[in-house]
Amino acid sequence: MTSKEGKQHVFSASGQRVTAFVPPGYERYVRVLNPIEIAPGLVVMWSEVVNRGGREASPWMQWDEVTVSYEAMPANNSQPDMGNPHPSLAKSLIRVLELDSSRYNFATWEGYAAEDGKSVIDFSPAHRGMVLYSGKVVDEKGTAIVPITDSGRVPMYWWPDDLHWCIGQDIYARSLIIGCDIATAGRILADPELDAYLIRETDTVLLEDF
Template sequence: MSPLRHEIDVRPAQAVAALLDATGERVTSVIPPGYEAYIRVLNPIQFRDGSVVSWTDAVLRSGVEPRAWMQWPELVAVDDVVLPDGGVEPDMGGPPVARATHLIEALRPDSGVHYFASWAGYATEISEPYVAFSPYQHEMVLYSGRLIDDGGAPLVPTTATGRVPMYWWPSDHRWLVGQDIHARSLIVGCTQTVARTILESEHLDAYPISSSDNVRGEEF
């Protein structure tokens, strides 16, 4: 885990917000346009003992064809999908620590400072200064920190409340991770090379998507 530094100078967050599509609910409203590839990474179904199962595995075991934009409420409502006994619905607004670790490994960040944004509305979260991010104009607080230690091992970013932030990006914007506060998945904008690494990871439940796809709300 890597505690983050709260930033008063919000210009790095303003730079990201200015790139987001302010109208509609497309992928480019969450992640800026212009990346070679866009990926949706699904948070796993969790069990009380700490183990997890991916959405894809659960759907395939039920004989149903998985798809990139499958939604948790839809899976619960489909008679043909048999969800694992004792499984708990995926977290909203942030990935589990283990999945965040594997995503960091796939992103291959350098040892420099990265930026992070977390919703100001979380209980006990720092609330200002903030920058409004589309598509819902949520008030986002800026943090900074590292994603790998001196030995290259992943450092999972956390705010003072212990939350993994909703947005992560390096200063050069070569990739960007983002999500809505109610999302049970992450969206990543990146190069084709990084996209292949994410899609080929046995630890990440990920699908290629298009920048023009609509992002449906997951707070049913």
């Protein structure tokens, strides 16, 4: 990725570290878990499921660990989507990141069905072809606009031209990783509508494809 000032931000070339998915050098990194939709417009957080199951939440918990007991499962055995952040999560991020009516950049995997974008670049570490988009996420009245790609998904990669922050993850993930400054991380972690956990730049990102 290249910032508006021309500064290169290079992903780790290989491996599963946080910086293979979000560029290195940010002051803080946060993992935000994709909520589970149990009915149209109604979501629950992983932390609620964890509490019902009598377990403790942790920054790198995986969905199969959260739902070890049948009693802990959400209604209708619903699960968090892979590679498709929920619109409620997107709206919360737009609010917490204090985004304005500027244009922002997005990317999503070219392999999703009906993904017809033409501008494609490879993202590390798996050299996945990612379709690039840009657009506004806040209208003239200050209302959040959830970005949607040609495939009908909310993109997993978001970043401003100056790369002040970056959101990303792999295509099978049930969570997002955010690189940002200390103040932004504090707002994300404190927001009650976000299931967010502080992680480290050197952490290993566990595979969620199962």
